[in-house]
Amino acid sequence: MNNNRTEKIIKVVNSLGVHARPAAMIVRAMQKYDAHVYLIYNGNRRNAKSVLQILSLGAPKDSEILAIAEGKDAHSALQELEDIFESGFGEE
């Protein structure tokens, strides 16, 4: 089994932070991958495939989130995750 593990620090750029709609975007994107994806913020580790868990991160604008992916497509999963955050979830 190919067990890749990748980490990245991702910054929240949109002004409202990671609220419900962005959380839904993240989950929809991450569900495509086999890799387990976790977000760590403020000492809490949350599953990036759960809207509920992402919401409970409570990450506001400018916060830095550590993203970890484990699995054969870990690398591409984090790449897409980073792109989504960078786009500000299509908000301002």
Place this chain on the structure above:
Amino acid sequence: MEKVYHGIPVSPGIVWGEALVYDPGVINIPRFKIKNPKEEYKRVQSAIDITKEELVLLYKKTLENFGKKQAGIFDVHLMLLEDETIFVELKRRIYEELLNAESILYDIAQRYAKDIKLTGNAFIEERTADIIDVIDRIIRNLLEQKRPDLDNIKKPCILLSLDLPPSETARLHPDKIRAIVLERGSTTSHVAILARSLKIPTIVGVANLFNSYTGIIKGAAVDSISGTLYINPSSDTIIKLRQKKIQLSRRLHQYEKRIISYPSQTQDGRRISVLANIELPNEVDDNVKHLSAGVGLYRTEYLFLNKHTPPTEEEQYNEYLYVAKTLNPLPVTLRTIDIGGDKLASYTNFIKEQNPQLGCRAVRFCLAHKDFFKTQLRAMLRAATNGNIKIMFPMISSVDELRDVKKIMEEVKEDLSQQKVSFNKNPEIGTMIEIPSAVLISEELARECDFFSIGTNDLLQYSLAVDRNNENIAHLYEPAHPAILRMLKMTVLSAKNANIPCSICGEMASDPLFTEFLIGLGLNSLSMSSVSIPQIRALITKINYAEASEFSERLLKCSSSKEVRSMLNERIRTKYKNIISIA
């Protein structure tokens, strides 16, 4: 018999007719042991399937009627419904604890709502409503107690309710819902924001409403200019409201269109700045952007309420910066927090006070909690490198206090310099005049700050020794009291002598009854909630400054509030016929 209720107007308009009490029904969550976990899990799965069908249908309907943006909420709700976190826990607990699904779901919703509140981010905090909303749907399907559907409303009506869950709010149709009156809610709640954009007249925060009525109320009237709900309005009330409505519809829309192209000045050319009072960045709406001369009062305390930890410097900085940038080059006046220790109890050592209104609040609290205060000042000074930010201090009662506050500000500036953090070295500093002692020493205070802002609500409460929330004496809370008028005069004069600007930001500033008097006193800056801006701006163009000064002088000679009121009413009746008083 006519019954009158008061609340907070959040979207203006006047409507009367039939009202419907929307009662989603309180569901009692049963809690019992089950014998067959497999059966129980099957039961919950079928409830989830039904819920999913409901949500898909709602998504489609909303998409059709309102478009993608509003339908988006159901997309999020559907994802919550598929969230593995919820259902892994649900399944495990059904098998391990042999408890019924309703009670476990209820626990999960409450726990996550609490967790999210702990994160202390106001925008995300509001979203706990979504989680509770979705789980409520599943529980209702388990219990086979459907939520009454707002879509089933056939006849246009006024909607009365306790509160509206997000999924109901997203489907409010202005053709069917003529007005909304809620017992809960705030100016920044979802309903308020949406109602404003859909132009549905709305009042929130109406105490003791919901439990008093059920079903259909034949006669009701909503005046969301003043924030009044009438149940069984008398024919006199309807006549009054009809007049007000005619004037309003004739004027208001013209105002909004016309005003943009007119400078905000009196007939004889005296410029008057009409500014907005806000609590949260998302209140910077079109009225604020296009019709106001900036924000005259940004109540920063909202950021601190209902939190377990105080907002960080970054969080505060970002909020202030956003407003300053959005309105640049218009001024934004940030007021340091104006609440007492009781509201901040979760993160300070708070000792219960006998009399909080006369207790350790506003700058008193800040001077007693310097670190806390310094964090806010750091955020403000840093944000002030952008746009046009001013800073003002509430509840100043002496020169010493103003000096203490300024000293702390200097310390903060020094820290920032040493840390090589960029900040505005000299933003304008203002004093709120809202305590009688501050009025009496306003000459001295004026020499030590850059501007005054009169807070009439507190000035009234402290001068007249009246708690307006005490029903027995609420009638004594009288802005037309000669003492109040004279205190305003004195403050304006002190500012003038020291050559500093003076503005007014209490409710008096938004009451058309007082506009001519205030301008006549020499005030050239009025700050109010954005809803009132069009009307006050239109009124200003009808005022003649020379006449207003003369009128103010006469009013100041009155010896009783009755005399003042009758002169004000007479004036508005004869001179400004088309203007409507909110009082």
